[in-house]
Amino acid sequence: MTDALFDNLRALFKPSPAWFTLFAAVLLTIFGSYAIDTVKPLYAWKQTHIWLPIAMITMLIVMVPHPRWMGLASYPLLVVSVLSLVYLLIPGVPLVRPINGARSWISLPGMGLQPAEFVKILYVLGLARYLRYRNSYRTFLGLFTPFLLMFVPLVLILKQPDLGTALLFAPTLFAMLVAAGAKLRHLFSLVALGVMAIVIVVAITLLAPENMQLLKPHQQVRIRSVFSLAQGDMTANKDDAFQQATGMRLIAQAGFFGNQKEESQTIIKYSRIPEPHNDMIFPVLVNRWGFCGIFAILGLYFVFISSALLVAARSKDPFVRLSCVGFAAMIFTQATVNIGMCLGLLPITGITLPFISYGGSSVLSLFIITGLIVNFAARPNAILARPSFEYDNADAIYQ
Template sequence: MSEKTEENGIRTSSTRVADSTRPAREPFTARGLHEDARELHIGGIRWLNFGWICVVAAFLLNVLGIVAIGTTEPGFAQKQAMFLPLGLLAATIVAVPDYRRFRRWVPILCLITLGLLVFVLIPMVPEAIVRPRKGARRWINFGITDFQPSELAKVVWMLAMASWFRLRWNIRSIRGFVLPFIITALPVLLILLEPDLGTALLFIPTLLALLVVAGARLWHVGLVILVGVISIGSVLFVPQVQDQLKPHQQDRVKALVAQIEGDDRYRRNIGYQGYKAMTLVGAGGLTGVGKEQAETLIQFNHLPEEHNDMIFAVITCRWGMLGGLATWVLFGVLAIGGYLTSASARDVFGRLLASGLVTMLLVQMVINTGMTVGLMPITGMTLPFVSAGGSSLVTAWMTVGLVLNVGLRRPRRMERWEVAS
């Protein structure tokens, strides 16, 4: 027996017919969760699934980060260790209810997130509530810690895009392909206004990966990538384009270009952070210099944000190239676990959600380590699970929790996605 439904150009088919007379269940209530558990018992829970690979890799990265932070900032390391149980709790909370239930909450989650992104930009809000740092308004003060709405925006946006691609448009058409970019522009623009270029850069590469998984035409995706490459080249080498950037962004671009050309004139000013990071990376050699000597080198070089954005430089200084390689391997293992979870999911929403979330973590890792070794301009982006920061860590664990959620569920029917012509 089979059932087919069609919604705005996208057809989904199931190998089993759902009971349309069954009353709607209550989401996120004791009764709703009890009914969820009963249905999952019928459909089955895959306790052995690829999502656990992500959990183990994330935990090892978290431990690596705490030890690395302790090399230079023991106080921050203790604080980060306190955030680890909170991150695990957040992952557990999002892993318990069936991930398909989150689709019902996407509209209200989007409104809350957009409201928070606007809130941090309001000039009248007292600095005791929204704490400016180095001219950026990104953090809301909750007393014991600060909360960064742009971190929440990454997860909520992913839920929204996975829901959108599942139900709304034929993305093989020009209209269906372009519309997600227009929707994504709203949170990206708000994040850029904070300003937070690093976080804003995550959305477009992740969206392209989602489009590929969702079945978009590859030449459409390739065209966007080509436009992106041309744009990046223009920013790096066309002065008229650089003039449109903010002063600190212009400085970072000039420092990167000078570094590529072997020009050391910016090493003591706008290129200082990148130069010091590369110095520490080179000092580590193959196997590293050990804890005590690493502490001395880091203090002597005065690397800014060594416990946060530049934590990869600390890792390679203390444990050498092998430490950096181990970090990349752990992220690779996490990505493999996430993509295998996506491939094993039985519904479109689960496949899109798992692959998109893991891609976002992977893109963030590439940008962070790339700027540390001098391949990209400094953007102020953290290394997931490794850099110091409560909001970043909890959000990263929520990401892994959602991937595990997809892996745990075994729906009672297989959903197949067909794009209508």
């Protein structure tokens, strides 16, 4: 057993694409700590001296177990994590304190733990394990179970409410089903229905009277503000669209190389932008380092995502391949939505920028993902593993 453990540890140090994932994760976190230091120096100190060391230690721990054990543990851990979401919604339970109206955190000594951050990891692992041993998802009715696996945590997270985290589940499911070989015509039919539902909700929000609205007032405001900004209507800047309009101004003031730290601190301070260390950290980062900073950040996200996908492409274990695809899709979606809302292209959803925004649970979950990718890349393919997904009937699958 000891020899097997040392063999596993030696395998981690072999060259693999996953080291680029780790490299990108560390650099993004460094960028984030400097951006947080611009607006909240104390939070930056906590991020680098408390949360990052804890995250790195946890990452090293998840590098050790074999992916086979990860798969076996994914179901029971997913159940426990979903139960933690249920616990958050029970009125009067201890350790749960609403923040900004959301019941998303469990208050532990010295920190607030956000279970949804870990549910999304276990969701990817659990879904990968389910798809690993079945091919029923290649029929339309067979998609029911994967969507049910998504639906349960999705509804519980929406009830908190945490729309930002909830938005990550559907694109991740879509990417993993495509990677597993589900028929695209089935998937795009479901996507078309989803897009149609979104169009109807947006149309009702913009055109229908108040007594016919489907969304809550603050959700209606966020959608209307996006259209106001797109039409060049700046009259709502001090009210409905203040957060996005202020973020866009901070970005516009950056130039190509950004501003000096003191100048950027003054600009951001008097802009009074909400959550500059968290949801709206992208405008802070751009104001500090300009469009050079944008290119650097986007380049690092590209390295992280592409190396994770390369790990998936090189593995013959379906569980590993699907997990890496799911993690890459989740990071891509989260970064895209956050940047889109800061640019006024999407409504404000309260989603963080991966590795950049402040948050103990966030940085911990992201480095767990990084550790899992490094772990998966280091493992040789199991001799008795089922062959990779076969596409002998590719014409039938993609019709």
